[in-house]
Amino acid sequence: MAALTPGAAAAGSTDPATASPPGPARAHSAHRAGRAALRAGAVLLRRTLVLAALLAVVFTAVEILPGDAATATADRGDSAAAIAARREHLGLDRPLWERFTDWMTALPTGDLGTSARGEKVADLLRDPFPNTLALAGAAFVLTVAASLALGCLAAARPGRRTDRVIGHTATTAFAIPDFVLATGLVLVLSLWTGWLPAVTVADASGKPAEWTMMIMPVLALAIPQTGWNTRIVRAALTDQADAPHVEAARLDGLSTTRVLLRHALPGALPVIATGIATSTGMLLGGAVVVETLFNHPGMGTVLAGAVAGRDTTLIAGSVALAGAAITLVLLAADLVRAKTAGAGR
Amino acid sequence: MYVNRRQLLIAGGGLGAATLVGCSSRGGGAPAPQSTGGSPKRGGTLRVGALGRAGAITRDPHGTQSNESDYLVLSLVFDTLTVPAGKPNTAPRLAASWEAGPDLRTWRFKIAPGALFHDGGPVTAADVVWSLRRLRNTKSGASRLPGVQADNITADGDGTVVLVSDYPNAELPLLTRLSSFVLKKDTPDNALDKAPGTGPFKLDWYRNGNARLVRNEKWYGGEVLLDAVEITMFETAQAMSNAILAGQIDLASNVGPVAARTAETRKDLRVVRRADDMAMPIVMRAKDGPFADPRVREALRLVVDRDAMVKQVLSGYGTVANDIMGTGDPRYARDIPQRVRNLARAGQLLTEANFDLGKTYDLITTEDIAGLAESATLFANHAREAGIRINVVKQESGKFWDETWQKGTLYTTYWGTNDSVLFLGSKLMVGDAGQNEARFADPAFDDAYRRAVGAADEAGRAAALVEVQKIQHERSGYLLWGMADGIDVATAKVQGLPTLAGYGRVQLQSTWLR
Numbered sequence: 001m002a003a004l005t006p007g008a009a010a011a012g013s014t015d016p017a018t019a020s021p022p023g024p025a026r027a028h029s030a031h032r033a034g035r036a037a038l039r040a041g042a043v044l045l046r047r048t049l050v051l052a053a054l055l056a057v058v059f060t061a062v063e064i065l066p067g068d069a070a071t072a073t074a075d076r077g078d079s080a081a082a083i084a085a086r087r088e089h090l091g092l093d094r095p096l097w098e099r100f101t102d103w104m105t106a107l108p109t110g111d112l113g114t115s116a117r118g119e120k121v122a123d124l125l126r127d128p129f130p131n132t133l134a135l136a137g138a139a140f141v142l143t144v145a146a147s148l149a150l151g152c153l154a155a156a157r158p159g160r161r162t163d164r165v166i167g168h169t170a171t172t173a174f175a176i177p178d179f180v181l182a183t184g185l186v187l188v189l190s191l192w193t194g195w196l197p198a199v200t201v202a203d204a205s206g207k208p209a210e211w212t213m214m215i216m217p218v219l220a221l222a223i224p225q226t227g228w229n230t231r232i233v234r235a236a237l238t239d240q241a242d243a244p245h246v247e248a249a250r251l252d253g254l255s256t257t258r259v260l261l262r263h264a265l266p267g268a269l270p271v272i273a274t275g276i277a278t279s280t281g282m283l284l285g286g287a288v289v290v291e292t293l294f295n296h297p298g299m300g301t302v303l304a305g306a307v308a309g310r311d312t313t314l315i316a317g318s319v320a321l322a323g324a325a326i327t328l329v330l331l332a333a334d335l336v337r338a339k340t341a342g343a344g345r
Numbered sequence: 346m347y348v349n350r351r352q353l354l355i356a357g358g359g360l361g362a363a364t365l366v367g368c369s370s371r372g373g374g375a376p377a378p379q380s381t382g383g384s385p386k387r388g389g390t391l392r393v394g395a396l397g398r399a400g401a402i403t404r405d406p407h408g409t410q411s412n413e414s415d416y417l418v419l420s421l422v423f424d425t426l427t428v429p430a431g432k433p434n435t436a437p438r439l440a441a442s443w444e445a446g447p448d449l450r451t452w453r454f455k456i457a458p459g460a461l462f463h464d465g466g467p468v469t470a471a472d473v474v475w476s477l478r479r480l481r482n483t484k485s486g487a488s489r490l491p492g493v494q495a496d497n498i499t500a501d502g503d504g505t506v507v508l509v510s511d512y513p514n515a516e517l518p519l520l521t522r523l524s525s526f527v528l529k530k531d532t533p534d535n536a537l538d539k540a541p542g543t544g545p546f547k548l549d550w551y552r553n554g555n556a557r558l559v560r561n562e563k564w565y566g567g568e569v570l571l572d573a574v575e576i577t578m579f580e581t582a583q584a585m586s587n588a589i590l591a592g593q594i595d596l597a598s599n600v601g602p603v604a605a606r607t608a609e610t611r612k613d614l615r616v617v618r619r620a621d622d623m624a625m626p627i628v629m630r631a632k633d634g635p636f637a638d639p640r641v642r643e644a645l646r647l648v649v650d651r652d653a654m655v656k657q658v659l660s661g662y663g664t665v666a667n668d669i670m671g672t673g674d675p676r677y678a679r680d681i682p683q684r685v686r687n688l689a690r691a692g693q694l695l696t697e698a699n700f701d702l703g704k705t706y707d708l709i710t711t712e713d714i715a716g717l718a719e720s721a722t723l724f725a726n727h728a729r730e731a732g733i734r735i736n737v738v739k740q741e742s743g744k745f746w747d748e749t750w751q752k753g754t755l756y757t758t759y760w761g762t763n764d765s766v767l768f769l770g771s772k773l774m775v776g777d778a779g780q781n782e783a784r785f786a787d788p789a790f791d792d793a794y795r796r797a798v799g800a801a802d803e804a805g806r807a808a809a810l811v812e813v814q815k816i817q818h819e820r821s822g823y824l825l826w827g828m829a830d831g832i833d834v835a836t837a838k839v840q841g842l843p844t845l846a847g848y849g850r851v852q853l854q855s856t857w858l859r
Contacts, residue, residue, distance in 0.1 A: 067743025073401075073409050074485070082484050089484075117403050127553050128399060190591050198591035199584050201577050204550040204557065295577075295584040297399070297553055304580065305398030309411075310743065314400050 036338070043334055051323045052104065058319050059100045062312045068092055069116035072309045090116060103313060107320065113313035115306075121317035124302060127206035129321050132291070132298035136283045136325075138214065139221035143283070144276055146226045151233025151272075152265070156256050158238070166230060173227030178286050182220040182293040189216060199295040206297065217294045221286050225279045232275035236268035243267055270337040277333030284322045385841060389858035390573040393417065394585040394594040397578040402554050404538045406526035407480040413599060414578035418556045420851045421574060422463075423526035423542035424566075426454055426473070426506075427518050429849040432675040434764045435519050438566065439468065439527055439543060440506075449513035449799060454506045454521075459565040462529055463541035463548075470500035475530040477506070477521075488779070489524050491771075493517075513799035515806060516767055523848055545569045545854040554578035570841075570857040582715075589614065589834050595858075596842070597834045598850055601715055602660040608834045615835050620664060621673035621763045622831030622846040625720055627708070630754040631822040632784035635706060639820040640698040646684055646824050647691040648731045649724055655827040658720045662830040669817045670773065671766030672828050673846050676807070678814040688731045695733070705734040709756040711745045716829065721757050724826070751782055758782055761847050763828065770794050770813055774821055783822020790816045 070087035087093050103113050112121035154166040190198040200213040208214060240246055241264060249263040291300035299318050306314040397412030406423050410416045427443075430436035437443075440454040460468040480486055481495040497509040510517055532540045538551065545566060546558035558574045577594060579585035586604035589597040590611075597604060608614040629636035629645060636642055651665040666672055667683050695702065710721035718739055725735040740749060749756050762768060772778055775794050776786040793816060796809035817823070831846055838859040843852045 065743060066741060067747050071746060072743070073411070082487070086484055115400065117401060117409070119402065124400065124402070186587055191587070194591070197593055198587040199579075199593060201588070201593055202553065202555050204552060206552045292580045293584060295579055295581075295588070297555075301580045302399040305400035308398070308742075309400055311400055 040331075040334075043331065047327045047330065051320070051327060054323060055104065055316050055320060056100060058316050059096060059103075059312060062307075062310055062315060063096050065310060067310055069310045069312065072311070073116050099312075103316060112317035112320065115314045116309060116311040121314050124314060125299060125317055125321060128297060128299045128302050131207065131296065132284070132287050132300060132322075133325065135214065135217055135291070135296060135298055136221065136280070136287055138218045139225070139283050140276075140280065142218060142222040143225045143229055143279060146222070147229035147233050147276070148272075150226070150230040151237060152260055154230070154234045155237035155241070155264070156260055158241075163234075167234065170227040170230040170234075173223050174225075174231070175227075176224060178220060178224065178289040179293060181223060182216070182290055185216045185220055186293075200297065201295070202297045208297070213294075213296075217290050217296050220290045220294070221283055224286070225282055228282075229272070229275050229279060233268070233272050236271040236275075237264050239271075240264040240267045266340060269340045273333040273336040273340075277330050280326050280329040284326060383840075383859065385570055385855075385857045386859065387568075387570045387857070388572055390575055391571050391596060391839065391853065391856060391858060392575045392577065392594040393596045393598055393853070394577050394579050394588050394600070395598045396580075396582065396585065397554050398580060399554060399578070404551070405534075406528065406537070407476075407483050407524065409485060412554065412578065414554050414556075414576055416848065417576055417598065417851045418548070418551065418558070419526060420544070420848070421546040421558055421853060422544045422548050423528065424460075424544045425523060425525045426521040426527070427525075428852060429522050429764065429845055429847065431845065434673070434675055435522060439473070440518075440521070443518050445515070445517070447801070449515050449517075449801075450510045452508045452510070452517050453501065454508070454518075456504050456506065457565050458504075460543055461563055461565065462543055463561060466529065466541075468527065468543055469503045469530075470506050471503075472530045473506045473527050474498050474500045476527045477508075477525055479528075480524060480526075490520055493520070515798050516765070519765060519768065546571075546574055549573070564854075566854065569854055571853070574853060586834070589836070592836070595836045595839050599831055600834050601832055602662045603715075604834050605662060605832045606660065613837050615837055615839070617833040617835060617842050617844065618662060619831035619833070619844050619846045619850060621828045622761070623714065623829040624666070624670060624672070624760045624763050624825055625658075625714070625717055625827075625829065626670065626758060626760075626823040626825040627721070627724060628753070628756050628758050628782045629822050629824060630783055631820075632786065634754040635700070635704075636754060636822075638698040638700070640694040641700050642820065642822065642824070644691040644694040644698070644700070644731075645728070645733070647687045647694070648728050648733065649824060649826050650686045650727050651684075651826045653727070654720060654723055657723055658716045659827065659829050662832055663827050664830075666825045666827050667818060668821070668823060668825045669766065669814045670760070670769040670821075670823060670825060671763055672825075673764035674766045675764075676810055677766060678811050678818075681814060681818050684818070686727075691731050695731075700733075702732050702734075705736050706755055707738050708735050709738045709740055709745065709749045709753050711740055711742050711757070713742050713745075714759055717757050717759060720826070724824075751780065751784075763846060766810060766814055766817075767794070767797055770817075771798075773823075774817065785822040787816065787820070790821075 068087070069090055070083050070092055074083050074086060091099060106113065110122065115121050115124060150166050150170065154163040157163050186198050189196045196215055197210065197213050200208045203209040237260065246259060246263045249259045287298060288300035288303055291298045292304055299322065303315065303318045306318065395414035395417045397414035401411045403410060403415060406419050410419070424439040426438060426440040427435045428438045439457055439460060441457040443452055443454045445452050456468055456470060456473060462468060477490065477498045478495045481490045481493065481498065492511045492514060493508050494511065499507050501507050508517065527543060528540050545561055545564045546569065547561050549557040549559045555578055556576045560569045560572055582601045582604065585597045585600050588594045589600070589604065590607060605616045608616050629642045631637060631642070646668055655661065655663045655665055665683070667681060669678065671677060708721050708725060710718045712718050721737045725737050728735045760769065771794065772780050773782055774785050774790060776791050790813065793809050793812040797806050797813050800806045800809060831850060833842065833850060835842060839856065840859055841856045843849050
């Protein structure tokens with residue numbers, strides 16, 4: 001659980017350099033495309049290095065925790081000799097860097113290694129990873145849609161009651177801890193009213209048996225992040241309101257909605273994209289807590305158990321996949337920023 | 346880690362004590378089920394929730410099962426030679442009967458007539474021998490079939506399996522209770538997930554810890570009433586509790602007291618309490634250090650307020666105990682007077698033993714199971730009232746098992762197999778026991794133990810068993826204040842649920858739906 005959060009934070013630290021506008025408009029377009037590709041490559045390389053460093057941290061962190069996978073998977077009656085044999089079998093007697101190098105070199109081939117219980121990590125994550133992506137993805141879409149809508153609504157009525165209510169609600173939503181929110185949702189939407197299933201039960205396909213089982217976990221993830229991003233959208237639009245071209249549009253007598261959507265919003269997009277991209281890490285990190293509470297068959301539950309079992313390869317495999325997903329979203333955010341910032345010129 | 350440490354009973358094969366030599370019982374081996382509502386009816390699907398972790402899933406019947414959900418699937422699909430029961434505590438299953446030679450070393454198990462694998466093939470002694478040897482040759486084999494070498498597991502014809510123990514052992518059939526799952530001979534390791542079993546249910550599908558099982562129409566153990574069992578794995582008891590409260594499952598296995606309190610208030614739910622499920626004793630190091638003097642250990646036992654512990658730590662879901670491990674044993678010595686709180690006597694003993702009341706003593710505990718850390722804190726309060734200063738130290742589970750377990754001077758532990766005084770004695774209290782948590786070494790205890798398992802006559806063994814318990818009550822390294830109930834919650838329509846402690850709860854072959 002702890003492993004993912006710093007990971008998300010590390011990978012989520014967007015680099016201001018990548019937001020710099022593209023080259024002078026008068027430069028030759030092919031030349032410009034070449035430089036853009038080069039820069040995209042550099043960004044990709046940097047993100048990959050961050051991910052690799054993160055995985056090294058994961059390996060080290062598990063090593064520092066007391067106990068190891070051999071003791072964690074042992075029966076209580078096992079002798080010291082049996083545990084030593086198990087340690088050797090799992091390769092835990094080898095130096096940390098050697099295990100890490102072996103695991104990393106196999107990674108590009110798609111080999112995520114073997115868990116402490118002798119299962120292929122890729123097999124263990126095959127069903128949970130898409131389930132987590134579906135959950136986090138749905139929460140992501142909801143977050144984007146809701147925070148844009150609420151942020152614009154608030155910005156369209158600056159200082160009025162709607163603005164204040166949205167602002168306060170957003171702050172509160174962001175401040176509620178995941179588990180409190182989740183527990184509240186279960187109480188209200190399931191145990192008291194019976195509207196929704198309380199937990200997720202998977203069927204033979206490994207997916208939630210009914211789609212309604214997704215609603216509460218998605219809400220539990222999306223509500224805090226919507227709170228956070230609504231504030232960002234609102235703040236970015238306020239900044240834009242003072243920009244000369246927005247001012248000019250307003251003076252031209254265009255409607256508030258039109259000014260907001262056509263003139264202010266495009267300029268605010270880079271900031272909004274960064275905020276939402278950073279939320280990806282929080283969404284995937286929050287999935288660990290939320291999936292456990294709702295019994296969602298995703299990677300969060302795998303990861304929680306893996307940390308308890310000191311299962312380094314399983315933890316690293318989960319972090320690698322989550323990290324890759326976060327990296328992709330951050331790259332997308334970089335693209336949005338590069339494009340909108342360029343268009344603004 | 347948290348879950349697998351609880352699987353001690355699998356580790357130990359979950360022995361018990363009371364089997365008579367030459368015991369030859371009949372029947373399907375079903376434990377006395379709980380019956381409340383009318384005559385059993387055929388049909389229906391039982392939806393069961395059980396605890397488990399996605400990262401700890403294993404399909405190997407002889408592997409380290411740390412998931413209750415996996416163990417539930419395995420024990421409904423595969424059969425063990427014997428199963429836990431009430432009185433005596435071991436009942437026949439795939440072994441229809443057993444008998445020992447006069448030396449109590451050679452044991453002959455007869456395979457149940459008509460036992461078939463799910464693919465229709467008959468169960469032969471060769472299959473059983475292969476399976477037991479496979480179990481014995483796993484990394485934990487020595488602790489699962491203690492004293493029985495792989496070479497000493499042999500077939501005698503098609504219908505009899507012979508086990509020869511390294512030493513006389515009147516309890517040997519109990520060793521086969523919980524992990525002696527029988528597979529077909531030469532089942533390759535990569536086909537374990539689809540290997541046919543012999544149990545009351547056949548595997549329909551299994552995925553990521555969740556499974557659906559369907560009735561085995563040809564089960565040799567009797568008619569199975571349920572059409573199917575659907576098992577859902579839950580990471581936490583809280584999620585499982587929500588599932589039963591919301592009607593998404595029919596049975597929440599081992600869900601605990603928090604869920605039970607809520608369920609008590611609902612007419613459509615029933616709480617099943619299984620007594621003697623979990624022991625959470627305090628270990629006092631007997632070999633050296635401040636608790637080496639038996640008078641100090643007795644004083645601590647006199648200091649604890651047992652009723653308050655059961656009421657507050659277990660929310661009342663438990664019973665007071667008498668410092669003897671193995672409270673569920675049919676031959677547990679109930680006539681030994683119950684120890685009660687006596688601060689005056691405790692103070693007297695501490696003075697006699699020159700116990701240093703000026704010092705503060707660390708009591709190390711973990712949050713491995715619900716109530717454990719709370720038991721330490723409440724005990725420290727009780728001790729303070731007697732002038733003993735105890736400081737509770739909560740350790741992270743991994744650190745505890747590495748650094749404190751079997752090494753500390755004062756710490757909490759827990760055990761899940763509690764229906765055998767002798768099993769726990771052999772594991773924990775005999776001088777050379779592998780897991781002698783308190784480093785207790787008492788020649789009189791060792792002698793009594795040896796007579797209790799190896800004396801030629803039944804009367805001699807019974808007398809020695811009483812002695813084993815008297816010594817424990819008097820001076821072992823354990824302060825056993827109470828026993829936690831195992832708690833399941835079921836919907837009102839579920840009938841015939843097992844009421845046995847520990848892994849007796851997985852025996853759902855007699856369960857039916859009203």
